[in-house]
Amino acid sequence: MTRRTPTAVDHYDALSAVVRMVRSGRARTRPELGAASLLGRTVISQRVEQAIELGLLEDAETGPSSGGRAPRQLRFNAGRGLVLSAVLGAAALDVAVTDLDARVLEHRHLEWPIARGPEETLTALDAEFTGLLETRRDTPLWAITLGVPGPVEFSTGRPSQPPIMPGWDGFDIRGRLQGRHRAPVWVDNDANLLALGEARASGAGADEMIFVKVGTGIGAGLVSEGRVHRGSKGAAGDIGHARVLEDNSVMCRCGRTGCLEALAGGWALARDAVTAVHEGRSRYLAEIHGAHGEITPADIGRGVTVGDAWCLTAVARAAERVGSLMATLVNFYNPAHLVFGGGVLTVGDAFLRVVDHTVRSRSLPLAATDLVIRGSALGDLGGVAGGAHLAVEALLSADAMAAWTPLGSPSAVDPDRLTAGA
Ligand SMILES: [Zn+2]
Structure with missing residues (x-):
């Protein structure tokens, strides 16, 4: 970004603050902008006029009066x-x-x-x-x-x-x-975008959030003070390849061994399901394998909803693995919301129940108090x-x-x- 001349700093800082506060709903009138930003009345009035000229804000209906003339409401022009x-x-x-x-x-x-x-x-x-x-x-x-x-x-x-x-x-x-x-083009990790979308849809109470996507793979996005935390190289939240098993018996698709997603990701469950069919441990899975020649994570999700014992156990064990790592991360990061999204939500609340129990029983009381553990409100x-x-x-x-x-x-x-x- 080109550097601005020092005299222009206050001008654009104020313009940006005014527009962003109206857009986020933190302030809806000129007096509210003054209270929320500590900017002077004249500055606010001038920057609001400029934002209106730019087509970013518009005067909407009159707001509620607290005695005297009611202040005009401002609206962000999303169109x-x-x-x-x-x-x-x-x-x-x-x-x-x-x-x-x-x-x-x-x-x-x-x-x-x-x-x-x-x-x-x-x-x-x-x-x-x-x-x-x-x-x-x-x-x-x-x-x-x-x-x-x-x-x-x-x-x-x-x-x-x-x-x-x-x-x-x-x-x-x-x-x-x-x-x-x-x-202009921005490219980001999908879990970061899911986390940001969820945080904006959830209000300021969710400004400290860990969003975990559990689907074919596993990844997480972190939101801190309302902003995505990416770390120094953009690798923050890549929990799918955290090593959770010390021996080298389970190979991951990243080339290493013992990764979380090699034990609890959808692709890993699908791999284990084929073994279960060969060992004769699930009639439900054997029928699917016989008909299609393969088993997908979605098949295992359906297995949970129809009550197949192998699928229920496999998903519960995956949830416990995920929950165990998340308990550590909850202690470390102290989020207000721990949100899950991805294909795993199709199994109903079976996954979330086990995660909730595992996280609460293994994290510090202070970090777990008031912690909200839930599925994503936004979905796909x-x-x-x-x-x-x-x-x-x-x-x-x-x-x-x-x-x-x-x-x-x-x-x-x-x-x-x-x-x-x-
Ligand atoms: Zn891996």
Whole structure:
């Protein structure tokens, strides 16, 4: 990001604060902005007028009066721009267009194996993006975000040695998408986006959160003081490959042994299920294996709901493994909310019950008091919502606003100026 001249600092800091507070709902009137920000009345009045001229805020209906003339309510104009937000999974692609409040306006779900590699995948993504914008040419495109199922070097938007994304290591996703669509691009780990989407949907009480995605693989996103904590290289939260078994008997798909997901991830349960069929331990699984030649994590989820004993035990044991590691992380991180998402939620509350018991019985009383352990409220679209929040919040930062507000829209600025130093 280009450095601002010192005299411009106060101006854009105040403009950014005013817009972000109205957008997040922390302040809805000029007096509330004054109380929440400690900015003077004149500054607030001028920055609100500027935000209205930029089309970011609008005067809405009159608010409740506390005696005297009621202050006018301000509203964030979420229709001022669009965000294209996509999340890539191991076998599927979710593509959406959202408004600036991260509300999904249209969404498409494609079966898509990530192993097809970056060229083919990003070409398919380009076509979906173009289709979603077709009927919305009048609204400027503000940003593009992509979530991927692996570690990402956040500053460059490049995947970093992702174990299940062959061909993607170091690929310049940002450069490729920015070249095609002329909008700033952010790339992040999918669990980080799920965590951010969930935190924004849950209110300030969830500003300290661990979000754990348990599906085919296992990953986590951390939110601290309302912001995603990525760590120095973007590797924070990669708990799926934490070593939880000391002997070398269980091989992981990352090439090491004893990883959490090699014992408790969906793919590991599917592997164990095939062994169970060969040992004659589940008629339910034997029938599926006979009919389809394979067993998927979703089959095991259905096994839990129909009461298959092997599936129930396998899921409970996986939940205990996950819960055991989470107890340590709860002690270490002290979140207010521990949220679970991903395919595991399809098994009903069987998984969450065991996790809840394991975490509470093994973590320190102070860390476990008032800890909320729950399933995600957003489900499958939490990642695309999180991506949209990530981009819009970045574009409403003081530095980004200093770069684009003189030109009227982020779409008028060289995208590299908005994402550099991300
Ligand atoms: Zn591993």
